[in-house]
Amino acid sequence: MEPIRVLLVDDHAIFRRGTADALRLLGGLEVVGEAGTAREAVERARTLRPDVVLMDLSLPDESGLEATRRIVREVPEARVVVLTYLDDEASLLAALRAGARGYLLKTVAPEELWAHVRAAAAGAMPISGSITLKLFTSLEERHLLPGEGDAVPLTPRERELVTLVAQGYSNREIARRLFLSVSTVKLHLRNVLRKLNLRNRTELVAHAARTGLWRGT
Structure with missing residues (x-):
């Protein structure tokens, strides 16, 4: 079976390197590229055609939301999964509206991230449990x-x-x-x-x- 091809998008090189190393060690995934800006993310997604894009929302040139919209439009086979520290309902909903197919927090353990990437590639929509809890609590409060x-x-x-x-x-x-x-x-x-x-x-x-x-x- 071919490994799942992953593009990492984050403006912190150390975070990208650590995440890439962790995913490689667990096997079954191939980190085919990295990007530190929204523009690089779109260009590399267009060139590399990854299966999954792990997308930070806070990038130095444009929002990760804009990069997500462009990747979804230009590379529709790539499934964008947000990987962020932003744990609020508004960010989650904005990401989903932009076309993201998952929303994970950077506090996720490497083994969980590995499993979520594989699930996203298979068509599932992984969302961190704490975000889901906040979402339905908010919905309940709004009746x-x-x-x-x-x-x-x-x-x-x-x-x-x-x-x-x-x-x-x-x-x-x-x-x-x-x-x-x-x-x-x-x-x-x-x-x-x-x-x-x-x-x-x-x-x-x-x-x-x-x-x-x-x-x-």
Whole structure:
């Protein structure tokens, strides 16, 4: 099996080197390049065509969000995973809107980072647990999550869908697993969001984590 090709983007060379060394030691990943600015990140993503881009948000020339948007547009096969110290809901949502396919904190252990990179390459959307907790706490405070007595009935198929979304699978991957068309998966997802009064997949994941919905409870 070919190793997963990774591009590291961070303005601190020491952090890049340490992260690259840790990922190489664990095996199965190849750090094919590094970048210290947003411009370098886009250029190297375009040239190297990595499977996963680990993206810092604080870069000296432009925001990592802008670099993410450009990479997603110009190298759509690359999955951008944010790796940052910013642990707030606003940064997470901004990254996801920019096209990031994961959001991890730099406090993550090397073994966890390795596993998250592999999961992202396979189509999952890794998000640090502490960020997810903050997100659904915020949603609850804004009364965007139903209370304990406000259970909304979902069909067995819709519950299957929620479980797979909560595990980070894309619509295309869910379609393959459930033997459905992508358009049917999108229709089910819209129905679930409407029933639960949620706006997007991120809020659905937060709701599923809080209520145990992804376990079918």
